[in-house]
Amino acid sequence: MGSVEIRSWFKPSAIEIKYIGANIWINKVLGQIKTKDEAQALVDAEVIASQTAWDNDNVDGETTEEKNNRIGTRPTDITLEE
Secondary structure, eight states: OOOOOOOOSOOOOHHHHHHHHHHHHHHHTTOOOOOHHHHHHHHHHHHHHHHHHHHHOOOTTOOHHHHHHHHOSOOOOOOOOO
């Protein structure tokens, strides 16, 4: 069977190319598309887990400044933007 050349008048915009590229990457890494609310819930869960781990990593007599020097500052909340 011979090959068929298909020419299209459609020229995708930069936004469409970015969207197509993002979907290719998502498929490549076996990712899943999430809504902003779903993604925020995942981020919140990870932040809370990190904060809890930080809160529980104590050394007797250690000041907050010493703790910050030893393991870094307490993780802060992250809010996703559109």
